[in-house]
Amino acid sequence: MKLATWNVNSIRARYAVLFAWLARVEPDVLCMQETKVVDDDFPTDEFLRMGYAVAMAGQKTYNGVAIASRLPMSDVRVGLHDETDPKDKRLIRAKIDGVVVYSAYVPNGKSVASPSFREKLRFFTRLRETLERETSPDAPAVVCGDFNVAPDDRDVYDPDALRGHLHFSDAEHAALADLKRFGLVDLFREKHDEGGLYSWWDYRGGGFHRNLGLRIDLLLATRPLAARCSIAEIDVEPRHADKPSDHTPVVATFD
């Protein structure tokens, strides 16, 4: 199974780049975040034409998550364990080929001093609680998404300058570490030790051209699934496109 995660930053604005990438890479599963579209306007038919079923939870303007799969999907559920029909659509999951696949969009948090930063930290706790209720560290599961946290110094362009700021604060690192202590492995880090490989670059100031990026899009798998992972990589190609997302896909292959 070939699985990818991509914060598309509006699925309607990304239509051309997204479907060209899908045709080239042919993942079995694509988890998307920030689709920014209500379900009725989601390009379901276009995915179907390419052989993908879709499960989505969208809203107007903000957030929105989805999973596209060319393998059968079942047990689709939306929201954290403590919410039904959440206002902010940030989590969806489905069972695909025996694997519980989550597509998650962790709150940005705005700044470390913002009230929404507290909500961001709380989201990690609630996500772990959701995993505890729905799966097990001994079962195949993967949490894919935009975590809005860069795990360590290798994952940011200037650790000394960014330490303590949004995406790279002690509180966010503790929140991510606590989530991973459920029994999750960062698949990209299982395969690559080097720094300077990012999944997001700011649109502003030529961030991509200067490689001033962050690795904040992660595939966090339980150990039994991680043991089946043969490849995990960041595909930077669609970030070069005309009208790119500010994020680029992360892709993993399982035996």
Added chain:
DNA sequence: ATGGTTGTAACACAA
């Protein structure tokens, strides 16, 4: 560096 750019939507806000 409190700037800069993009998307949605509306002349602001989130990222």
